Amino acid sequence: MKINAFSDVCLRVVMLLAGEPSADLMTTAVIAERVGTPYNHVSKAVIQLRELGLVESVRGRAGGVRISAAGRGVTAGWLLRKLDTRSDVAECESPHGDCPLRDGCGLRGALRRARGAFYAELDDVVIAALAPRRHSGTVPVNVTLRSLAETVR
Amino acid sequence: MKINAFSDVCLRVVMLLAGEPSADLMTTAVIAERVGTPYNHVSKAVIQLRELGLVESVRGRAGGVRISAAGRGVTAGWLLRKLDTRSDVAECESPHGDCPLRDGCGLRGALRRARGAFYAELDDVVIAALAPRRHSGTVPVNVTLRSLAETVR
Numbered sequence: 001m002k003i004n005a006f007s008d009v010c011l012r013v014v015m016l017l018a019g020e021p022s023a024d025l026m027t028t029a030v031i032a033e034r035v036g037t038p039y040n041h042v043s044k045a046v047i048q049l050r051e052l053g054l055v056e057s058v059r060g061r062a063g064g065v066r067i068s069a070a071g072r073g074v075t076a077g078w079l080l081r082k083l084d085t086r087s088d089v090a091e092c093e094s095p096h097g098d099c100p101l102r103d104g105c106g107l108r109g110a111l112r113r114a115r116g117a118f119y120a121e122l123d124d125v126v127i128a129a130l131a132p133r134r135h136s137g138t139v140p141v142n143v144t145l146r147s148l149a150e151t152v153r
Numbered sequence: 154m155k156i157n158a159f160s161d162v163c164l165r166v167v168m169l170l171a172g173e174p175s176a177d178l179m180t181t182a183v184i185a186e187r188v189g190t191p192y193n194h195v196s197k198a199v200i201q202l203r204e205l206g207l208v209e210s211v212r213g214r215a216g217g218v219r220i221s222a223a224g225r226g227v228t229a230g231w232l233l234r235k236l237d238t239r240s241d242v243a244e245c246e247s248p249h250g251d252c253p254l255r256d257g258c259g260l261r262g263a264l265r266r267a268r269g270a271f272y273a274e275l276d277d278v279v280i281a282a283l284a285p286r287r288h289s290g291t292v293p294v295n296v297t298l299r300s301l302a303e304t305v306r
Contacts, residue, residue, distance in 0.1 A: 001155065107168060110278045111275070129259070130263060
């Protein structure tokens with residue numbers, strides 16, 4: 001089982017932006033490079049995340065995207081539920097043909113309940129709290145000093 | 154989120170065979186038609202289910218496949234776990250390139266725990282108990298009589 005590709009990209013974008021120590025703006029092109037995903041996929045993800053209020057964007061030459069306050073608090077469960085538009089966990093109904101067993105099939109409901117358990121497990125998981133820090137490991141000295149200054153402040 | 158296509162086919166095959174009132178043999182071609190899935194996909198599913206001991210097959214002109222005793226008792230949780238060969242719920246590692254955020258990413262573990270909750274919810278769900286009965290609704294008289302005879306016996 002897996003989450004869909006679009007949810008995957010959205011999670012990566014939120015994690016990346018939430019992991020930024022400051023509220024610096026980041027262009028979609030930079031985000032795409034940093035999450036290892038094609039530009040057009042990331043662009044769609046950013047639009048969706050903005051509609052959900054999880055990121056803010058600033059237009060213009062110096063513009064870009066940054067995480068919002070809501071984005072810093074969003075849980076993986078909430079976001080994945082919002083992005084999951086499928087009615088069934090299995091392919092009970094598909095453009096290629098519906099499952100002939102679907103009438104009277106009790107498994108469909110059981111799979112939906114299992115999906116509920118999957119999301120419930122992620123309802124306490126704040127994405128920002130799990131994001132890898134950008135400047136962990138070996139870092140340039142100026143960054144370390146800036147971080148230090150922020151810690152002291 | 155969804156289960157993978159192969160698991161989907163395997164579930165359909167077990168449900169179909171478990172729903173048969175008798176232990177009649179069914180050819181792969183008939184199974185394919187009844188579960189609305191291409192023959193070659195069903196053929197692979199039958200091989201996998203036989204390896205797991207959930208179906209029995211008889212060779213020859215009058216041969217075919219039927220559910221085994223283990224197949225009648227198998228749960229959706231057990232079967233889906235066996236068929237899930239992915240290490241990650243998201244595409245942390247893929248042939249197209251690994252996620253650049255994966256080092257130090259806490260979401261990966263959270264998603265795995267959520268997957269565990271998904272399967273745990275299905276550990277008590279016996280597939281045979283949820284399968285649609287083949288001869289529900291309008292049925293030929295001889296089938297009704299046979300079912301009646303089996304009930305009385």
